Amino acid sequence: MPFHASLAQIIAVLDASTHHLFDQECIATGITTDSRNLQPGEVFLALRGETFDGHGFVESALAQGAVAAIVDTAFPTLDLPLIVVNDTLAAYQALGQWWRSQFDIPIIAITGSVGKTTTKEILAAVLARYGRVLKTQANYNNEIGVPKTLLELSDEHDFAVVEMGMRAKGEIALLSQIASPDVAVITNVGTAHIGRLGSRAAIAQAKCELLAEMPSDAIAVLNHDNPLLLETAARVWHGKTITYGLSGGDVQGQIRGGGIRVGDLTFQLPLAGEHNALNFLSALGVATALNLEWSAIASGLEVELPGGRSRRYELANDIVLLDETYNAGLESMLASLKLLAQTPGNRKVAVLGTMKELGSWAVAYHRQVGEQVKALGLDELLILADEAEAEALAQGALPLASECFVSHGDVIDRLSVMVKPGDRILFKASRSVGLDRVVEGVRSAI
Ligand code: ATP
Ligand code: MG
Numbered sequence: 001m002p003f004h005a006s007l008a009q010i011i012a013v014l015d016a017s018t019h020h021l022f023d024q025e026c027i028a029t030g031i032t033t034d035s036r037n038l039q040p041g042e043v044f045l046a047l048r049g050e051t052f053d054g055h056g057f058v059e060s061a062l063a064q065g066a067v068a069a070i071v072d073t074a075f076p077t078l079d080l081p082l083i084v085v086n087d088t089l090a091a092y093q094a095l096g097q098w099w100r101s102q103f104d105i106p107i108i109a110i111t112g113s114v115g116k117t118t119t120k121e122i123l124a125a126v127l128a129r130y131g132r133v134l135k136t137q138a139n140y141n142n143e144i145g146v147p148k149t150l151l152e153l154s155d156e157h158d159f160a161v162v163e164m165g166m167r168a169k170g171e172i173a174l175l176s177q178i179a180s181p182d183v184a185v186i187t188n189v190g191t192a193h194i195g196r197l198g199s200r201a202a203i204a205q206a207k208c209e210l211l212a213e214m215p216s217d218a219i220a221v222l223n224h225d226n227p228l229l230l231e232t233a234a235r236v237w238h239g240k241t242i243t244y245g246l247s248g249g250d251v252q253g254q255i256r257g258g259g260i261r262v263g264d265l266t267f268q269l270p271l272a273g274e275h276n277a278l279n280f281l282s283a284l285g286v287a288t289a290l291n292l293e294w295s296a297i298a299s300g301l302e303v304e305l306p307g308g309r310s311r312r313y314e315l316a317n318d319i320v321l322l323d324e325t326y327n328a329g330l331e332s333m334l335a336s337l338k339l340l341a342q343t344p345g346n347r348k349v350a351v352l353g354t355m356k357e358l359g360s361w362a363v364a365y366h367r368q369v370g371e372q373v374k375a376l377g378l379d380e381l382l383i384l385a386d387e388a389e390a391e392a393l394a395q396g397a398l399p400l401a402s403e404c405f406v407s408h409g410d411v412i413d414r415l416s417v418m419v420k421p422g423d424r425i426l427f428k429a430s431r432s433v434g435l436d437r438v439v440e441g442v443r444s445a446i
Contacts, residue, residue, distance in 0.1 A: 001154055002156075003151050003154070008025060016083045016085045018084065019080070020077075021068055028067050035060055043070060044068075044070070045095075046070065046075070062081065069081070069082055070084075070088055070092075071085075093174070097179075100150040102153075103153050105157055105159060107179055107182050108127075108184075109179050110123070110162070111163075111166070111210050112185070112207060114188060115278070117136075119185060120135055120163045121303050122271070122280055122282075127286075130158070131157075133158070133159045135149075135162075136161065136162055140163075142165055146179060150162070162181070168196060168197070172210050173210075183286050184218060184221065190330060191361065194358060195357045195361065195362075204231075205236075208237065211233055211236055211239075212237065219240045219242060221244065221285035221286050221289055223243070223244065224248050225245040225246055225247050225278065244278070245278070246281075250285070251281050255277050265294055267280065267297065268298070268299045268301065273338070275339070283297075309326045311324075315443065318421055321439060321443065322336070322424065325429060328428045330368065333372070334372050346420060346424070347424070349380040349426070351384070352383055352384075355389070356433075366396070371396040373393075374396065374398070384404075384433065415445075415446075416446060
């Protein structure tokens, strides 16, 4: 059954007070924070965000058939069936944690600087060979998304794969307590949000909160090729660990064309690129942790990622666009450039934009990306970035002459005239650059 609990149970879990709530034996069939998606019979939970306040929708949610609303103490006590708590977000998390505790299926948590969603999708495809899988929808990986995912657990599921993201210290610890995972994957420690966290060591510690807070009989699945991760994990985690990697680890893979060899078995890789080979190996690590036979996943695995990640568009005249516009940080830029270089074709064209949130590291990291463009021998570099970042990218790529642009339209116009048959074009930047608009423009112009 999907979520169901009597209002009395909900009140007890939250240690809440009530107002005008006469029938506490009434069964709630869900907890919803978005009144637009509310189904009759559910409880509406009012979240306060920076730009929205669910408390403004309490009355309409009840009119739509909500059996009660969970509100905070600042909400006026109208004649409405209310469950009143100090903090509605904490209440949402408590309900996610409680509902999760009703299930005895493996819950697999995934965090890391990059590759979480990709790994989540690969792992969900792998586990679907063995049973029914609940996974985080899209990228709902934060303090709201994790309880939302857990509240979707039902006895239909055999596994749950939960993505966990963070922007600051302490966030993953809380998510780990809520989800209480049986297996925890950390994909890597990189530089995403370094502007906020201060150092790679601090980022590593923040990721490893997942291990520090999980049950002691859980299993850690860690990227062997990331020494800082292993060192940091060893300080906080003394339980069972399975490592995976291309340069070593318990599950070590060797890339062979479009496949990967691990021990005696060769697996078809569902997504191109060394970084995705690593993401696939982590799924083998999880399968090992769960005592699942690998042979069921040797071939035919299909993985479709949410937009802007590892997406390939094949246009007329054998022109291929690699759409990585969803987001960018240093590691994912380097990984995607490598993928471009390794994609067979005519000219290799990189269309790059700003990597945001790098603080004082911004210039150095953009320069490093430029140097990678040069080192990989790419043919063209088109830049749509803020001034200092654009300059650093261009400098790093010298002697390759790059072209800088200030508008999306100019990049589209330039590509429309310069592209030749057989070209391979990578698009990558932070989300807010909106490089996906350039991809769209080029797709309709060419
Ligand atoms: P977010 O923090 O936004 O949720 P995420 O960790 O979920 O990001 P993905 O969406 O899986 O990351 O991948 C983002 C990009 O990172 C991909 O488009 C790809 O370019 C790159 N990437 C994926 N996996 C790896 C990896 N293991 N190492 C380096 N880069 C990777
Ligand atoms: Mg993600």
